[in-house]
Amino acid sequence: MIKGKSASGKSSRRAGAGQRATHRSLKEQLILAGKVLVAEGQDDFTRGHISFRLPDDPNRFCMKAHSIGLDEITMQNILTIDLEGDVVAGTARRHSEVYIHSEIFKARPDVNCVIHTHPTYSIALSATGRGLKCYSQPGALFYQALGSYTDTINLIRSHAMGAGVARALGNGRAVLLKNHGVVVTGATIAEAVIGTIMLENGAMVQLLVEAAGDPAPEFSRADIEKLKADISQPEQFTINFDYLVRRVKRRG
Ligand SMILES: [Zn+2]
Numbered sequence: 302m303i304k305g306k307s308a309s310g311k312s313s314r315r316a317g318a319g320q321r322a323t324h325r326s327l328k329e330q331l332i333l334a335g336k337v338l339v340a341e342g343q344d345d346f347t348r349g350h351i352s353f354r355l356p357d358d359p360n361r362f363c364m365k366a367h368s369i370g371l372d373e374i375t376m377q378n379i380l381t382i383d384l385e386g387d388v389v390a391g392t393a394r395r396h397s398e399v400y401i402h403s404e405i406f407k408a409r410p411d412v413n414c415v416i417h418t419h420p421t422y423s424i425a426l427s428a429t430g431r432g433l434k435c436y437s438q439p440g441a442l443f444y445q446a447l448g449s450y451t452d453t454i455n456l457i458r459s460h461a462m463g464a465g466v467a468r469a470l471g472n473g474r475a476v477l478l479k480n481h482g483v484v485v486t487g488a489t490i491a492e493a494v495i496g497t498i499m500l501e502n503g504a505m506v507q508l509l510v511e512a513a514g515d516p517a518p519e520f521s522r523a524d525i526e527k528l529k530a531d532i533s534q535p536e537q538f539t540i541n542f543d544y545l546v547r548r549v550k551r552r553g
Pocket residue numbers: 348349398417418419456481482
């Protein structure tokens with residue numbers, strides 16, 4: 302019996318150490334993701350935030366703090382927050398738009414990372430009221446997977462507003478918040494980061510095409526869906542995220 306006790310004590314200590322290592326590695330990814338997003342022009346002063354769900358505690362998530370840039374996330378200032386939006390660990394100031402994250406994590410068990418930023422071309426596209434076309438390959442990633450939130454230009458500062466964003470997301474990948482910004486989700490941090498960058502690129506190409514005028518027809522639905530399946534593979538996100546991390550590290 303004593304033997305049994307000591308064995309289970311050992312295994313729970315091992316589980317605890319494993320948990321800490323996983324949390325640490327995800328926090329390191331969050332820090333690098335913030336730097337990649339800024340290097341890709343996704344910063345807007347200290348606005349914008351990124352979060353990931355804890356794999357061993359799915360009702361909690363870690364999130365960037367208020368008052369710092371996306372490239373200033375550290376192990377010390379990352380907050381742990383529950384699905385009501387309340388801080389459970391950490392002393393830094395919480396973003397008032399936390400409800401974008403908490404309500405999406407509530408509504409979508411498959412989502413483990415949420416990013417909200419204010420990228421120029423995506424905002425410009427949202428202001429036209431038109432959806433994203435497949436005028437370039439990134440458009441295919443969001444084919445029939447891009448929602449639109451049109452309730453307000455204001456910050457998403459309540460459970461109800463966050464739930465509205467989650468409704469606009471539905472089963473999709475991302476939401477354009479009209480005249481405000483984007484919310485992009487992923488099963489992993491890599492997926493959400495690459496999705497955010499691709500959405501902005503797709504919006505930029507579309508606005509160029511529309512400004513040039515008289516766009517030629519898009520490719521067939523079947524053709525677009527084939528590309529969508531190819532570029533939605535988890536490996537695509539990992540390979541490209543890892544590349545951007547290496548590049549940001551090289552540049553210091
Ligand atoms: Zn915002």
